[in-house]
Amino acid sequence: MKKMAYGHKTPHQARQRATIVLLAARGCPNSRIAAQTGMHVDTVRTWRSRFAGGGLPALSDRRRSGRPPSFTPLQVAEVKALACQLPAETGTPLSRWSCPELAREVVARAIAPAMSASTVRRWLKADAIKPWQYRSWIFIRDPDFRIGPGRPRVRPDRVIGDKGYTSKAIRAWLRCRGIAHTIPERSDQVRNRARRGSPGGRPPAFDKQVYKRRNLVERCFNRLNQWRGIATRYDKTAQSYRAAGTLASLLMWA
Template structure:
């Protein structure tokens, strides 16, 4: 009786190194680890029966992978291409589902604001695109093209005709230039705005501190203890904040903030102090500019473009206040709100560094050029649609 001899396996140093990484790697798939182990044991001269006993695999499995490696090397350890199950859906059906997902439900007569995968699967069946389809199939198809119809982002189009000039002036001030000239050591840039309606919500039950495997707990029920406005001015390059609390916003509260800053050094004796503000009612237009320069001749008001508060750095500070001071809102009265805001100013000024503002006038030009291209493309699409 003839006994088939095991196929001899000889490894190069490189192959041995790669096989060891496959056999002992923590992230190696289980099947690849098994195959690498078979080859390494075969290279030591072990018989198929011994390898099967040691790896707890069938001897036919050991013989198969030993033979494949001997014939084809490392690439032969990968799975061979298989035909697989015939596809359940055609490429046309796949395309129709993606087209449907890229349409607003209202345009198709469906009473929905956004598509979800279950709703799309239901609509596919209702439109007879396919006799049946699961939400997981829709989700897998959409994921391939990163289509997410259940998400949305709001946007606002540029309406200010002088957007580029106004935004560039603000960005230049952040870079310590104005009208093409660098700012001097005695010139400062202040970013200012109001954070309205900070409420004192008196919780009906005490807030519970966090513990092991437990987050802070805040009672949902509360009583209103009033609201106040927080006005703040932020020195962009010195990272210093001046704030004050008022009963409401308006021209007088804003000028109180200006007086608070401009009567302290180094601003009182500065050559120029630029005040960057948005187009709120308390500091809007030419009258606000004249009012500021009349009260303080060395102050200059610079307006951000309309609907472009993101160019005002004070909004970054207000977001910090919202996260670290206001939320979760649990105050007994407005006095406690005022005290905490004042204490936070001192804490912030003790350690603050200027914000690393990276959006420059060059980035602004690139952004506007991109918007112009999108606008032109949309106009051309509209023209083609009307012609058709």
């Protein structure tokens, strides 16, 4: 209790309450304690009675009910479920959701009479939901994207990478899965294999003609990224982003 009353890092409220208990233990009346601490007599009486009934834990603040919630748990769940859907599935002409657009959609669907974008952002942040960062070109949900029975193909025929992917672990991983790869070696790997001689093994196969395809694809992406709208992906709708990509491609081929 003395450490709590005289400690340099003790909060001010806790120090005042501990001082009341110490002065009461010395036999000081409430009026004298109030005069020494500068608090009201009723406040001194309250903390003395709480300490007498509950001990040291009773000097902490009691849990308050706080402001009643403005939204029910069902409304919160409906907003999160809406954020996990693509706007195209709900008939909204957007490529991905933003917090203001979600707030307007919630009001339009009569899920809640009014809602701010900050409230939506706080709910989504609690579950790490970021619909504005959804990568539609990786996680494709379009049921018409692939027509036909069977499991979608996920294994490529060949992987073409630069020198940053020339480690033995990557090559072994591709080799055990039957994926052909064309990856150039770094100069230090070539020197180390030559220095070891026969134990260094044979150099991996490398087809220069196949590797030129990677350069062609990268240059095409770099040309497309010269368009600010394509590089930043700030378009609200998928139609406008597709139109920008089509226009840039036509100008490249013109």
